[in-house]
Amino acid sequence: MSNRSRPLRRVAAVVAAGAVITLLGGCASSADSEVTTLNFFQFKGEALEDFDEMIADFEAKNPDIRIRQNQVADADTLIRTLLVKDRVPDIITLNANGNFGRLAQAGVFHDFSDEPVLKTINPAVQEILADLGTYGDEVNGLGYVNNANGVIYNQDIFEEQGLEVPETWDEFVAVCDALVEAGITPFYGTLADSWTGIPSWNALGAYPAQDDFFDKLRAQGEDVGPDSEVSFQKDFGEVMDQQLTLFSYMQEGYRGRTYDDGNAAFANGESAMLLQGIWATNPIKQVNPDIRMGIFPYPGTDDPDDRLLVSGVDVVFTMGKDNPKQEAAMRFIEYAFQKDVIEDFAASQNMVPSVVGAELSDDAALQSVKPYFDDGRITGFIDHQVPPSIPLIPIDQEFLFNGDAESALAALDNEWRKVAARTIPVTTGDDE
Amino acid sequence: MTLTQAVRSTAPGKTTPKRAGRTRSEAKRAAPAFYWMVWPAVIAFAAFHTVPVIVGIFFSFTNYAGYGAWNFVGISNYLNLFRDDRVLQAYGFSFLFAIVATILTNAISLAIALGLNAKIKARNFWRGVYFVPYILAILVIGYVFQFFFSNSLPKILAGIPLFRDNILTNDTWAWTAIVVLAVWQGCAFAIIIYLSGLQTIPAEMYEAASLDGASAWRQFRSITFPLIGAFFTINVVLSLKGFLQVFDPIVALTNGGPGTSTESVTLLIFRGGFSGGEFAYQTANAVIFFIVITVVSLFQFRVLQRREADF
Numbered sequence: 001m002s003n004r005s006r007p008l009r010r011v012a013a014v015v016a017a018g019a020v021i022t023l024l025g026g027c028a029s030s031a032d033s034e035v036t037t038l039n040f041f042q043f044k045g046e047a048l049e050d051f052d053e054m055i056a057d058f059e060a061k062n063p064d065i066r067i068r069q070n071q072v073a074d075a076d077t078l079i080r081t082l083l084v085k086d087r088v089p090d091i092i093t094l095n096a097n098g099n100f101g102r103l104a105q106a107g108v109f110h111d112f113s114d115e116p117v118l119k120t121i122n123p124a125v126q127e128i129l130a131d132l133g134t135y136g137d138e139v140n141g142l143g144y145v146n147n148a149n150g151v152i153y154n155q156d157i158f159e160e161q162g163l164e165v166p167e168t169w170d171e172f173v174a175v176c177d178a179l180v181e182a183g184i185t186p187f188y189g190t191l192a193d194s195w196t197g198i199p200s201w202n203a204l205g206a207y208p209a210q211d212d213f214f215d216k217l218r219a220q221g222e223d224v225g226p227d228s229e230v231s232f233q234k235d236f237g238e239v240m241d242q243q244l245t246l247f248s249y250m251q252e253g254y255r256g257r258t259y260d261d262g263n264a265a266f267a268n269g270e271s272a273m274l275l276q277g278i279w280a281t282n283p284i285k286q287v288n289p290d291i292r293m294g295i296f297p298y299p300g301t302d303d304p305d306d307r308l309l310v311s312g313v314d315v316v317f318t319m320g321k322d323n324p325k326q327e328a329a330m331r332f333i334e335y336a337f338q339k340d341v342i343e344d345f346a347a348s349q350n351m352v353p354s355v356v357g358a359e360l361s362d363d364a365a366l367q368s369v370k371p372y373f374d375d376g377r378i379t380g381f382i383d384h385q386v387p388p389s390i391p392l393i394p395i396d397q398e399f400l401f402n403g404d405a406e407s408a409l410a411a412l413d414n415e416w417r418k419v420a421a422r423t424i425p426v427t428t429g430d431d432e
Numbered sequence: 433m434t435l436t437q438a439v440r441s442t443a444p445g446k447t448t449p450k451r452a453g454r455t456r457s458e459a460k461r462a463a464p465a466f467y468w469m470v471w472p473a474v475i476a477f478a479a480f481h482t483v484p485v486i487v488g489i490f491f492s493f494t495n496y497a498g499y500g501a502w503n504f505v506g507i508s509n510y511l512n513l514f515r516d517d518r519v520l521q522a523y524g525f526s527f528l529f530a531i532v533a534t535i536l537t538n539a540i541s542l543a544i545a546l547g548l549n550a551k552i553k554a555r556n557f558w559r560g561v562y563f564v565p566y567i568l569a570i571l572v573i574g575y576v577f578q579f580f581f582s583n584s585l586p587k588i589l590a591g592i593p594l595f596r597d598n599i600l601t602n603d604t605w606a607w608t609a610i611v612v613l614a615v616w617q618g619c620a621f622a623i624i625i626y627l628s629g630l631q632t633i634p635a636e637m638y639e640a641a642s643l644d645g646a647s648a649w650r651q652f653r654s655i656t657f658p659l660i661g662a663f664f665t666i667n668v669v670l671s672l673k674g675f676l677q678v679f680d681p682i683v684a685l686t687n688g689g690p691g692t693s694t695e696s697v698t699l700l701i702f703r704g705g706f707s708g709g710e711f712a713y714q715t716a717n718a719v720i721f722f723i724v725i726t727v728v729s730l731f732q733f734r735v736l737q738r739r740e741a742d743f
């Protein structure tokens with residue numbers, strides 16, 4: 001979850017903004033015709049060194065191109081600022097969230113439809129990107145590595161108890177009951193960090209959100225309500241019941257525990273499962289490097305074949321429209337998508353590479369989600385479809401505290417209506 | 433800065449030729465040093481407060497998201513505010529919180545100030561102790577209180593369900609925990625003001641009253657309270673204004689939760705405007721809130737000043 005490091009990013013945002021502007025100024029004035037210098041906008045702090053290595057290897061093979069990596073803080077804000085000022089970086093990586101979708105819809109990014117590299121990428125990954133928003137029928141980004149939002153489970157505990165990975169909702173509940181009977185806490189809840197309720201909501205909500213739920217919701221706008229064609233009140237009742245059922249299997253005092261508490265407790269075997277995503281496996285391993293864990297998708301259905309793994313595109317590559325250095329930038333992007341390059345990067349970041357045929361690292365958690373990527377049984381985070389002005393996280397947290405599903409869903413519909421009513425799109429202007 | 437220099441260079445330039453004939457007005461005028469003390473503050477205030485406020489009011493009539501292009505949208509932001517139950521709930525919370533916290537702060541600090549003004553042992557030590565909360569950073573205290581409410585209190589009062597389940601996660605009563613923190617910290621400054629008020633009352637008044645046989649309660653009602661009326665007014669106005677704008681104690685304890693049940697107006701403006709991407713809409717909210725606070729403060733001054741006594 002990229003949200004967690006936001007305060008830190010904001011602190012450095014000003015510094016980074018200054019650095020980028022200086023570098024861009026430098027680009028314009030350098031009249032070296034031999035070497036093309038590319039400005040690489042890179043949002044992911046953890047990936048700074050991996051990209052440095054990748055760039056060094058690339059420059060060794062392509063002496064006519066130099067790449068300057070600008071690892072920026074608070075990338076979502078900074079990229080907007082740069083776009084407004086027409087100072088678009090040559091190569092851009094972003095986290096593919098709702099913000100990326102809105103920028104793509106504004107038509108500021110290059111169309112990759114005809115690029116050969118597109119054909120090497122898993123179509124299910126590109127589908128997740130397309131759901132966030134595109135400009136017309138264009139392909140405005142290339143998914144690079146993916147995360148996985150599933151139930152993390154302790155394989156040792158499951159084996160000791162003779163439990164199988166549940167494939168339907170009833171099996172899931174049965175596994176929880178069996179663990180309780182054996183005196184093991186099924187899940188470690190961490191609701192003191194309100195966002196930790198959202199991963200399970202995203203995963204369970206992915207099922208009713210199929211069939212263009214959010215497109216229909218947007219089309220209805222102000223008319224969303226219990227009687228409209230789709231609405232939270234109409235379609236999300238079961239999701240809330242399921243989420244509440246899972247939270248009834250939490251340890252004592254789960255309301256006062258934090259995300260870090262949960263990772264440490266799970267690492268020490270205090271619970272059999274954790275309602276988090278693959279991003280939690282690194283902090284868990286820091287506490288207990290020997291833990292054996294896997295990930296399974298939330299079985300929100302009765303048919304094992306209908307199971308879907310919720311996955312977000314953690315890093316997406318893109319570039320500005322009409323970039324004069326497009327040809328050089330494309331060479332670097334094609335290099336980054338070569339199988340051995342993307343494999344190294346994904347393994348180091350503990351993510352799933354998007355290129356078809358690229359091998360995942362030996363990490364057990366990653367290997368356990370591999371089949372879903374191979375079969376294309378993945379779908380995006382639904383909270384990326386909810387406007388940020390809707391207080392989704394607080395509403396879900398309150399629901400998990402008081403169990404009142406009806407009022408939580410009514411609140412979501414009500415907020416959706418109000419935001420739709422008061423959002424007045426910009427009708428003139430050069431950037432949107 | 434250029435403005436300050438302009439002011440300084442023109443002021444003597446105008447006056448020098450006329451100096452001989454205008455001795456009378458010259459004597460009346462304050463020394464330039466005093467102007468020097470006043471101008472920087474006025475300019476800094478205008479640059480960092482007044483100008484941003486005016487820019488903010490301007491953007492409240494647009495659909496600006498904080499970046500990019502925008503259009504004028506008239507007063508629709510203001511109309512939508514009155515239809516938004518989340519905004520109305522935030523106003524309700526802010527006023528409930530502010531009124532309860534103001535009453536408690538003033539009642540408690542007045543009582544403590546009376547005690548600290550009496551001839552008790554180690555008086556300066558006690559005065560120091562009660563001032564400590566004012567010095568501590570609110571976020572530090574906030575996290576101490578958060579630990580207290582979510583870890584210590586559930587164990588100490590395990591018999592009471594409200595406390596056992598962590599009061600901060602109870603959507604009906606979480607606000608009272610915020611009141612406790614805010615009052616605990618707010619009292620420190622109010623006590624200082626009441627103490628200075630109590631010290632202005634001459635001791636002879638009490639002597640005369642006790643000769644007439646007035647009881648302690650009667651002395652408080654008829655001498656002490658009327659004579660510190662001005663201090664009472666300023667304390668009530670300042671604390672209500674401060675508590676209406678409550679922000680940090682909420683961030684430290686509940687972050688507006690559970691749900692949006694402890695979301696104050698300032699927290700809503702910050703959240704909706706920055707992370708929610710509705711800059712113009714929440715700026716309109718801020719303009720309304722500014723007007724509300726001004727009206728409430730003026731109204732309080734009117735009502736309370738009438739009751740003040742003088743001697």
